[in-house]
Amino acid sequence: MAKSLQQIRQDLAAFEEKTTELAGLLNDLYRKHLTSLSQSVKQQLILAFYQICTQIYPDEFLKLSFNQREKLQGNLRQLARGIESKLLACLEIRPQIPQSTITEQILLQLSRTEDSSFELPNAESQSPISEIKNPEELVHWCQTIEQGISDSLDQLSHEANNYLQQAKIIPTNLPPQLIEMALQAEEVGMAAGGTPNILNLLVETNTQQPEEDEETEEEKQAKITKISAIRLRLPEIIFADATLSLELKEIRNLLEKLKKMRQNYRQTQREYAKAEAETAWRASWHE
Template identity: 50%
Template sequence: MAKSLQKIRQEIEKLEQQSTEIFTELNELYKRYLEALNLSVKKQLILAVYEICTRIYPQEFLKLSYSKREKLQGKIKELCQPLESKFLAYISFPQPTPTATLTEQILTQLSIAKNQEFQVQNEDDDDSISKIENPEDLVLWCKRVEQGIRMIIHALSQDVNKELQKNNIIASKLPPQLLEMALQAEEAGNSSSNPPNILNVLIETNRKDKNEKEENEEEKDKQEAQITKVSAIHLRLSDVEFADHQLSIQRQQIRQRLDIIKKMRKVYQKIQRENAQAQAEAAWRSSWHD
């Protein structure tokens, strides 16, 4: 037996009310998680930079004068300072538009963190939301929060690598585009072969031309290129959470809510279809005349 329009609307209203309630709960969970994530990221970033400077590239680090070492360490701390406000900006409204570039979204969040007026990048974007009214809004909000977290961590890795390159700890001649491609490739492949929060990249350098008459093909291939390993900072959310037991627990609590939200969304979409069909049937009957 088909549901009545009144019954369908009651179910929709119930799901919308549940969405508002779960949003309030999840917002608080994210707030606590992001505050803890801020501390954990800072701690593990320092450990990763320490590993780069003392274990992987100790000679390069020792070439720096005392003042330059001190300045580098100070710059790393400076890059970490706005981290918490950037994280927390992503659980605030309004949210950045999904079509904005990485730089635009970062600037947007910095603006929100400083309590500046937010300007919507695309006023015609139907996906922009200002409050949570249903499961669809809730799923979109969660997606943007998760994307924002990874985007901020990725940007921090890039900024720290730039400082290491400026100080010739990491090879300064390494093209930034190559390093960025390596970071993205690892993220896409979810590689776990690298040390925590450090990326090792193999690059081909110093190609040499040899006379084929003097060497056989095998020897020539060995001399044509040299493979160099370059290490850089790559903060990974999985590494950060794995190293912090309390953070892992908080993440698990969030995942449980996200699973509930996904199920709610499926039910909501199903009821919305039923609502559209019921309204169409009523409209048909209202205009049909024998």
């Protein structure tokens, strides 16, 4: 027997209650994970910076005066100090919910009220987690956090490489845009390297030669410049810290529950729409 509209409304309300509970658990786990992650990122960033200066470009680093080295290290420490606040800020990023989902939620809320006085929540009034009312919104919030982590690591890598290039550790004859493009597409021209969070590139220098001159193999090799830059990679950072792996496993377990909850929620929404359509049909139908 098909459920009544009232029964389906109760099911949807139960989903909202479960979502609120799960959102609180995920918020706590993500906050704990981001705090731990910030410490690991700090350590890996400093280690990668150290490798660049002492193992990959030692001659360039030794050319710096004591004051210049001290300034470079000071910039690194300042960058590292801001990592925790940068990552925790991911919890406050408002997810971009697809327009179709927003429309569905508005229609659902309107159908559950006797009048049409439904208002969207003020985007500036509350934190994102307090506004989440259903599994769909919670999924988008989690996706926003994951993307925020990735973007933060990219930004940290970019700022670290800028400091290295300003100090002339990384070659300055290459435009920053080239390094940035390489970081966004690592597989293009990437040389194999075993140092974590460091990207090794082979860049071909464009130098025109007279057509009649045949290049020797040494001349061809001279046109290839090897560039190493910092590239913070989340999998490598997590792999180096067992605590992060355990925390991430807890989060993934809850995300699996959320995935199933969202599937059931969508089915219930569809069931509600059908039941409401049937009711509307009967209300207007007459012989």
